[in-house]
Amino acid sequence: MPVMHGLVWFRRDLRTVDHAALSRALQTCDRVWCVFIFDTDILDCLPHRQDRRVEFIREALQALHDGLAGLAPGAGLIVLQGRPCRLIPWLAARLGVQVVHANRDYEPQALERDAEVSRQLAAQGCQLATWQDQVIFSPDALRTGTGNPYSVFTPYKNAWRKQLDRQWLTAYAVAPHGGALAALPKEPLLAPNADRPAELRGGPWLGPPSLSAIQFEATNLRALGVVPNEDGAQALFADFLARIGDYRHARDFPAIKGPSYLSVHLRFGTISVRQLVRTAIEIESSEPAAADGASVWLSELIWREFYFQVLANWPRVTQSAFRPEYDAIRFDEDAAAQERFLAWTEGRTGYPLIDAAIAQIRHSGWMHNRLRMVTASFLVKDLGIHWRAGEQWFAHWLLDFDLAANNGGWQWAASSGCDAQPYFRIFNPITQSEKFDPQGRFIRRYLPQLAELPTRSIHAPWLASGQELLAAKIVLGQTYPKPIVDHASARQATLARYAIVKSRP
Numbered sequence: 001m002p003v004m005h006g007l008v009w010f011r012r013d014l015r016t017v018d019h020a021a022l023s024r025a026l027q028t029c030d031r032v033w034c035v036f037i038f039d040t041d042i043l044d045c046l047p048h049r050q051d052r053r054v055e056f057i058r059e060a061l062q063a064l065h066d067g068l069a070g071l072a073p074g075a076g077l078i079v080l081q082g083r084p085c086r087l088i089p090w091l092a093a094r095l096g097v098q099v100v101h102a103n104r105d106y107e108p109q110a111l112e113r114d115a116e117v118s119r120q121l122a123a124q125g126c127q128l129a130t131w132q133d134q135v136i137f138s139p140d141a142l143r144t145g146t147g148n149p150y151s152v153f154t155p156y157k158n159a160w161r162k163q164l165d166r167q168w169l170t171a172y173a174v175a176p177h178g179g180a181l182a183a184l185p186k187e188p189l190l191a192p193n194a195d196r197p198a199e200l201r202g203g204p205w206l207g208p209p210s211l212s213a214i215q216f217e218a219t220n221l222r223a224l225g226v227v228p229n230e231d232g233a234q235a236l237f238a239d240f241l242a243r244i245g246d247y248r249h250a251r252d253f254p255a256i257k258g259p260s261y262l263s264v265h266l267r268f269g270t271i272s273v274r275q276l277v278r279t280a281i282e283i284e285s286s287e288p289a290a291a292d293g294a295s296v297w298l299s300e301l302i303w304r305e306f307y308f309q310v311l312a313n314w315p316r317v318t319q320s321a322f323r324p325e326y327d328a329i330r331f332d333e334d335a336a337a338q339e340r341f342l343a344w345t346e347g348r349t350g351y352p353l354i355d356a357a358i359a360q361i362r363h364s365g366w367m368h369n370r371l372r373m374v375t376a377s378f379l380v381k382d383l384g385i386h387w388r389a390g391e392q393w394f395a396h397w398l399l400d401f402d403l404a405a406n407n408g409g410w411q412w413a414a415s416s417g418c419d420a421q422p423y424f425r426i427f428n429p430i431t432q433s434e435k436f437d438p439q440g441r442f443i444r445r446y447l448p449q450l451a452e453l454p455t456r457s458i459h460a461p462w463l464a465s466g467q468e469l470l471a472a473k474i475v476l477g478q479t480y481p482k483p484i485v486d487h488a489s490a491r492q493a494t495l496a497r498y499a500i501v502k503s504r505p
Helices: 020-028 052-071 084-095 108-123 153-163 175-180 230-241 244-250 263-268 273-286 288-313 324-328 335-345 352-364 369-382 387-397 403-413 429-436 441-446 466-471 487-497 499-503
Strands: 005-010 031-039 078-082 099-103 127-131 200-206
Touching: 005 020, 005 084, 020 031, 020 099, 020 127, 020 175, 031 052, 031 084, 052 175, 052 230, 052 263, 078 084, 084 108, 084 200, 099 108, 108 127, 153 288, 230 263, 230 273, 244 288, 273 288, 288 403, 324 499, 335 352, 335 369, 335 387, 352 369, 352 387, 352 429, 352 441, 369 387, 369 403, 369 429, 369 487, 387 403, 487 499
Parallel strands: 005 031, 005 099, 031 078, 099 127
Antiparallel strands: 078 200
C-alpha cells in the first residue's frame, strides 16, 4: 500500500488529549506532522500589541509542542505566521502530504477560510478533512419538527438531551497511536528558497516562537494566575467538581467562587467538551447531592452549543438583529451618547456594580456572567447605545471571547436575539447589586475608593448621607462619579424607544 502522509492543522483545539483531528490522522496516516498558524488576518485587526489571547495561545502552544514530543521522539509543532489560505497549501506541498486534518470551526470567517484552503489543496491533489470536535452536536444535527433550526433554547435543549448517546461522548484516542507522529523537519523546510510565499510573515519555527518574534508584548496573564494549557484546564475542572453541587446558587454571585472558570479553555480547546459533558451526566445520575448543580451547569454547556448553531444557521446575526424588526429601533448616536459610551467603557457611570464589572474585565479579560448580562442591559437600555457597540467592545477585552456566545449574549440583553428576554424587562442596576453583591464585597474589591461606605449605601452612593460620604472620604463627582443617567427615566425612554417593535404587525 502507498505511504500516506498527513498534516494536522491546530486552530481552537490546543491539546493532545481527546482530539478528533489528531486521532483520525494518527490512525489513517503513516507519518503525521502538526502545524499552528498565527493568522495575520486576525492579528492585524487587533488594536494593540498587548493581547491576553495571543499570549494565552503562545503559552498553550508550548505545552502542545511538549505534549507532541512526549508522544513520539523528535515530534513537535511547526509554527508559522501569515495567511493560512496560502500557508497551509504551501506547507502541505513542502511536506508531501496527501491530507490535511483539522477540527471544524463554525464562524463565518473561518468557514470562508477553510473553503479557500480546501480549494487550493484540491488543486494540488491534496484533501482537507475536517472533524467535529468543539461541540457535541454539529449546527445542522438537530432540527424542529418542520425541519428548521431551533430558535428557542428549551426545545433545543430537550432535543439535545434526547439525541445524546454515549457514542457522542467517547474520547478520541491519541496516545496509543502517537508513534505515527513524524519527527520535525530540518533543513529542507527551513532553508531560504524561491518558493516561500509572500504571505509568510514569520517562521517556520520548530516549536512556538517568543511573543516578540510575532511582534507582541507580554500582558498581566501570568500575574492573574491563568495557566494556559491542558494542565491548567484540568486543575480548574477538578476544583470546580468539588463545588459543582452549589453551582445553581453560587453562579450568580460575583464575589464568591461559583463558576467553573473554564470558558477560556473551551474557547481555545485546552479541554475537551466531551469530557465536561460526560462528567456532568455521570454526576447527574450517580451523585444526588451534586446532581442539581451538575444539571444546571450542563444547561450552560448546551447554551454554548445553542449559540453555535444560531451563528452557523443565521450568520447574518453578526451584522444585524436575529429578529429583523429590532433593526428598526433607533439608538442614540450623538456626542452625548458617545460620551455615555466612553463613560461605560471606563467604568465611570456612577453605578458601582456596573463600574466594578468594567474594572474586572479591563484588569483580567474576564467578567462574571451575571455581570455580563447586567452591564449589557445597562448600556443598551439605560444609556440608549446600540448593542453592536458593546458587543465589539467585549470582543476586544474578553480573554474567552467567542463570537457565537458574545453575539448571542448581547442580542439576548438587547431583546433582539433568539429566546431573548422581553424588551420591557430591564435590569435595575441597584437592585441587581443589592441582590447579587449584598455585602458589597465585589464592589469593594474593584472600586476601593468606595470601600469605606457602609453596605446599605455602597450600591447607590449618591443616596448616602453627607456624613457617610465624608467618613468614607468620597466626594461625588470627584473621587467617584455621580450617576450619568437616572434609571427610572432611562427605563421609560427605553420603553418608548422599543415601542416601534410592539407596534409592528
